[in-house]
Amino acid sequence: MRKQFGHDAALLLVLLIMVAAFSIKVEGFLDWFNILDRARYWVVPGIIAVPMTFIIATSGIDLSVASILALCGIVFGMVFQQTNVAVAICAAVIVGSCAGAINGIVIGYLRVPPLVVTLATMALFRGLAMGLSKGAPFGGYPSGFTWISQGDLFSLPIGKTPAYVPTPILALLIVVIGGALIMRRTRIGRYTEHIGENEIAARFAAINVNWFKFGIYTACGALCGVAALFHTALYATAKADTAQGLELDVIACVVVGGTRISGGRASVTGTLLGLLIIGILRYGLDMAGVKSQYIIIFVGALLIVTAVFNEWVGARGERA
Amino acid sequence: MKTILNFRFWILDSRRAACATIVLLAALAATTGCQPSEPAKSDAPTSTTETTSNAATPAEPAAAKKLTIGVMPKLVGIPFFTATEKGAKEAGAELGVEVVFDGPPKNDVQLQVQMLETWIAKGFDAIAVAPNDPDAIAPVLEKARKRGIKVIAWDADAKKEARDFFVNQCTGASVAKALVDVMAEGAGPEAKYIIVTGSLTAANQNIWMAEMEKYRQEKYPNMKNLSETPKVSEEDPALATQVTADSLKAYPDLQGIFAITSVALPGASEALRKSGMADKVLLTGLTTPNSMKEYITDGTVKKFVLWNPVDLGYLAVHAAVASVKGELQPGATTFKAGRVGERSVLEGDQVILGDPIVFTKDNIAQFDF
CATH class of the missing domain: 3.40.50.2300 (Response regulator)
Incomplete structure (x- = not known):
């Protein structure tokens, strides 16, 4: 518990230093209207980053999340055109779960390395989305639906103009708090770290590793389906080629948050802090006039630095 | 043992934080070093207009x-x-x-x-x-x-x-009229044609297609669109070449092609030139003149349309x-x-x-x- 607290405190410190540095260096950065409005865009990677934390903690990876999201978006759009929003929401989440279950079966029961499986399904699900939609976008949703991503909950009297708290933040908080409780307070969280630390030992300890892996990849798919709803509402359109490169942001959040890429150590609250750090980094660089094509260089660099660091910290811990 | 481990983690985390901070600050300095900085502004949220x-x-008064x-x-x-x-x-x-x-x-x-x-x-x-x-x-x-x-x-x-x-740029009607007239003049008032567009959601392209259909019905009722859904090229020259080449094979009695985006027309021209069917199929559309000079010179395309x-x-x-x-x-x-x-x-x-x-x-x- 104490170790986790120290880690999160360190991340919080990094975040505060970043905010301070950007505020001094970048004109117009510290505007609460802008920052809160930008937070709308952090919800989709944030929702997926929570199950990704569990997956990475078992020394797995899921590269197919962005493709599952695109597929669920297309299914949502197509079903919506035939029926209504409620049915379409169910369809998107079911399709997401099925896509995750495919990953889960191949990884959990057929024991194929997750990197290979999800690399393949990344292409597979994206291809399915392209094929189903034939490249056409699906739009025309009611404003009640787009409100889940575009709406505001209430205004905060900070700054000269009131800043609005965007609706989707609520969904992100629910997923993060739920994820953090599962990780810290239930057997699922303990098993996750056990499997990541030593899978063979976990099997000998009578943990049903196959079933467990199947479960977390399926849950990840389901949450990709949920994220797809927010993503579709945010742009009021579902497209097959959407959210390309989203997996980089999601994995970066988890790794910056202190979860070891080789497994064994996980923190959902750390992932949330990682999300904020990457969000602030992107927003700050954006405001500083760095083009979006170059911003991913910084995200990539940050990912490598923290991954190396996590491994180093972990290796030192194991030797001790 | 457990406490020692935890303590060690804590120490390393602080070190890790320090290192990450240095990296981030270096990155910040590198990217924003050339920007004019105004530290006085930073401690309070600034309004947009300011x-x-x-x-x-930064140096001039607000009036100017x-x-x-x-x-x-x-x-x-x-x-x-x-x-x-x-x-x-x-x-x-x-x-x-x-x-x-x-x-x-x-x-x-x-x-x-x-x-x-x-x-x-x-x-x-x-x-x-x-x-x-x-x-x-x-x-x-x-x-x-x-x-x-x-x-x-x-x-x-x-x-x-x-x-x-x-x-x-122009009313949809005037673009449609110019395009359909070029087609009727070159391939006859009973031409069988297809359309290559950019994307199915581009508002301007959809308006032109609707206006072309309207004008065709009025003026050339015997002209025929062989494909109700237009071919999509996504503003990608390679894709435009490919869909055109495919269409030349798929529609043996094709007489005309409208390629109605600035990327689609040069791409379609390339496909038509390679196929050697330029004397059987009339290609026209919308694009910039520089991208078409070679196809106009070698006769692949006779006429095309654009605003400035x-x-x-x-x-x-x-x-x-x-x-x-x-x-x-x-x-x-x-x-x-x-x-x-x-x-x-x-x-x-x-x-x-x-x-x-x-x-x-x-x-x-x-x-x-």
Whole structure:
């Protein structure tokens, strides 16, 4: 518990230093209207980053999340055109779960390395989305639906103009708090770290590793389906080629948050802090006039630095 | 043992934090080192208008504030939009405003939305955008208008309530008439044709197709569209070449092809030249003359149509600035814009550039864009 607290405190410190540095260096950065409005865009990677934390903690990876999201978006759009929003929401989440279950079966029961499986399904699900939609976008949703991503909950009297708290933040908080409780307070969280630390030992300890892996990849798919709803509402359109490169942001959040890429150590609250750090980094660089094509260089660099660091910290811990 | 381990972790985490901080600060220093910094502003949230004036002209008093106009094409890096940039920058220099011309590397409305978010956050005075999708772009444009930013749609329209004005290159009817007349003249009034478009959501392309169909029914009722859904080329030259080559095989009695985007026509021309069917199939459409000079010279394409993109970019910036200054009000019927002169305004909010030009072997040398 104490170790986790120290880690999160360190991340919080990094975040505060970043905010301070950007505020001094970048004109117009510290505007609460802008920052809160930008937070709308952090919800989709944030929702997926929570199950990704569990997956990475078992020394797995899921590269197919962005493709599952695109597929669920297309299914949502197509079903919506035939029926209504409620049915379409169910369809998107079911399709997401099925896509995750495919990953889960191949990884959990057929024991194929997750990197290979999800690399393949990344292409597979994206291809399915392209094929189903034939490249056409699906739009025309009611404003009640787009409100889940575009709406505001209430205004905060900070700054000269009131800043609005965007609706989707609520969904992100629910997923993060739920994820953090599962990780810290239930057997699922303990098993996750056990499997990541030593899978063979976990099997000998009578943990049903196959079933467990199947479960977390399926849950990840389901949450990709949920994220797809927010993503579709945010742009009021579902497209097959959407959210390309989203997996980089999601994995970066988890790794910056202190979860070891080789497994064994996980923190959902750390992932949330990682999300904020990457969000602030992107927003700050954006405001500083760095083009979006170059911003991913910084995200990539940050990912490598923290991954190396996590491994180093972990290796030192194991030797001790 | 357990406590020692935890303690060790704690120490390492602090070290880790220090190291990460140094890396981040170095990155920040590298990226923002060249920006003018104003530390005094940083401790309080700044309002948008202040931000703009400071960002644009830090040294001058607020009265002489230089306007910042963001101009966003559907995508950057294709000749048509490069030509509009030339016109936009020209108008910016003429009017003494800062013109930021930037857009996504491919025709993706979500990338446009993300870039517009930044422009809104930076507090630009006006945004002129060529939307890839009128519905998907609407929420972000409405947000801009809520924050007092004037919004101009150009090249393709956005939803009416999401923008102040639309700078329209020509009415859809005049483009459609020019295209269908070229087809009827070259392939006969009973030509069997197909259409290659950019994307199924581009508002301008959909309007042209609807107008072409309307004009065809009126004037050439025996002309026939062989494919109800147009072929999609996604503003990608390779894809345009491929769908055209496929269509030449798929429709043996094809007599004509309309390629109605600036990327699709050169791509389609390449496919037609390779197939050696240029004397059987008449290809026409919309694009910039520089990209077509070789196909016009070797006779693959006889005639094609376009408005002047340099003037389009020029007019968009003029309309944006006039709208910020209040010189262009909703309901106006005419609008005077520098060297392009007086232009008509339809429906109170559509500034019209004019009739399209038909390019042929004889006049193509006069144009350079």
